[in-house]
Amino acid sequence: MLRVESVNKIFTSYARVTNTLQDINLTVNRGEFVSIVGPSGCGKSTLLNVIAGLEKSTGGRVVKDGQEIIDAGPDRVVMFQDSALFPWLKVIDNVEYGMKIAGITKPKRREIAIKYLKMVHLTQFASSYPHELSGGMRQRVALARALAMDSDILLMDEPFAALDGQTRNILHSELQHIWSETRKTIIFVTHNVEEAVLLADRVIVMTANPGTIKKEFIVEIPRPRKIESLELARVVNQIMSELREEVEKVAKSEFDSDWSPRSSKLLPTPV
């Protein structure tokens, strides 16, 4: 179980002080799939990094299984938007990397790596180099690499944001499938509400500046879910109307003062 306890993160720069995270409280249970959505700049990735131990909070703490998190570790592996595969290693060696660091013997880790490469359907590319793969394939390898770590929690930072629509759809259904097989605890950060609802048990909506948790939605749609299902669309709509306000707020603070949501064609109008 993971608990985020009144976490703050303040960035101070020459120009201004930004409350990227303000008093964040969040509990994630074992085996739960939690999505965090919010307008860009709301600090959702920062929150994920704090949980990962890649960034330090300026206040509060994150506790996992009774232990305070102070550093990054293989128990909370992160999957990034950019696959972050090591270009000098073959696909299979990339998947094995974390296990090698952990000191698992070669035959054992090869066996595990192949198991997860199978899960993402890329065994035939085991001895290719990352640059020989497409973006979608690279993210699959990154997923296999993360899964092979057998971490307690899998942290995913907009892992599909850079992919094209079709590839993303395929990876969505595969991630659903993999999750129902492995029942990993996953925290999934995205700005794509549909994606969040499709995948998660719970969707956390964050606001920007200060970055706080605005609302939580429990998604009770039975799995496997379909992106085109009406039930899903209904939940998406609820969250969207919650978010729209936030997006507008961010836009207002970033655009010139003559901008208004009414005059803009950038944002969808309420249905």
Place this chain on the structure above:
Amino acid sequence: MQQRKKVSVASVSKKIIFYLVFVGIWEMFFRLKLWPEYSFPAPLGVAENLVTGFSDSSYFIAVGISLKRILIGYLISLSLGFSLGLLIIRIRFLDETLSPLLLGLQTLPSICWLPLAILWFGIGEDSIIFVVAIGSIFSISMSVVSGVKNVPPIYLRAAKTMGAKGIKAYTTVVLPAALPAIVTGMKQGWSFAWRALMAGELLSPKDGLGYALTIGRDLADMNQVVGVMIMIVIIGLVIDKLIFGKLENAIRHRWGLTRA
């Protein structure tokens, strides 16, 4: 894998014809007797000189001695350059103070170190090797520093979340990620070292290719001068293109830095 470019007969024959014509024009100028023979050699004379030089094995010895010197000097500068680079990365103070100096010293032609080297080591082997080593040490250490500094942070973040820290993260992520830049620096260092060696052998000689050049001048033997110059060019080209160039390309390709 990389698609090899097919070497077409046309492109090879184009080159052959070019050089035949080049040598032909050279010979023509020689026959015109515009300059005295001792200041403008004929291609045939140069070829003859090379053949004699190699058949009495004096050129083999000269090449061998020069290669031995550069190998020793280069290995010294590799090990010192690497250590210096890693030290600068580890210690921020050194980075702030020493890096600009190294950058400045890199612009100093290494032959400028020779007077100092002669005072320290005397005329001979040691000062030549010193000049060779000092010629490449800065570009090697600077490339280690900039290569490591420019490792994309995401690799380190990924490694960290997979449990790699400290020395392990260094050997498994930082150095491999920096390798393309380091190899480029090694290649540059090599060519500096080669130039330094030739200059060093010219000025403080007892043997080697540079010395063969000096002898050629002393005997007013233009054939030898040009013959030795050709050897220097060919050796430099072979090592630069065939060894370092191939290594650099292979690494850049495997690292996904070039698109075939």
